[in-house]
Amino acid sequence: MDKLLKLILFIIFILASFQGIAQNDYLASSWKKQVKPIECQYLTSGFTEKLSELGHNFYPWQQTNYQSNGQIWGNANEFAKQDTLKDGQQMYNSKTVLSQNEILFLDFGDEKLFPVTKGMFKDQTFKTARYLPTRILDYFERQKIHATNKSGPFAASVANCNEKGL
Secondary structure, eight states: OHHHHHHHHHHHHHHHHHHHHHHTOHHHHHHHHHTGGGTTSOEEEEEEEEEEEEOSOSSTTOEEEEEEEEEEEEOSSOEEEEEEEEETTEEEEEEEEEOSSOEEEEOTTOSSOOOOOHHHHHHHHHHGGGTOTHHHHHHHHHTTOOOSEEETTEEEOOOOTTSTTO
């Protein structure tokens, strides 16, 4: 009887451990709730941004202020953005199309595609996260980047943009 009780307690302990592990995989849980439902669909949204940058101005530390409006389309695998930047009375257009293995980028005011470097391609996944967070969730899930810090219902996953494989 003692052995049976120990065996039952051991099985309950193992099952409880696996249940705790399954419940604490925050990234997989987020992916299932946010990315999986839209794998074969596109989300679309409009946006407005204000940006202040230090640029090549006549006065040191002078900021140039911009206002940008645009439209985004995307899902876990693809992303497209078309936006218009307004600098005073001047208006410039930009277009970005990003997939799993290529990027097409037409910069503000340009008429030809911008020559994209491998680093720019890798960074674009992280830059698109502010418009469509499902892309970064999918990236972390595909790369098997798991939470490095867990505290209650919160978890943090960390990746360096310029590491091998990113």
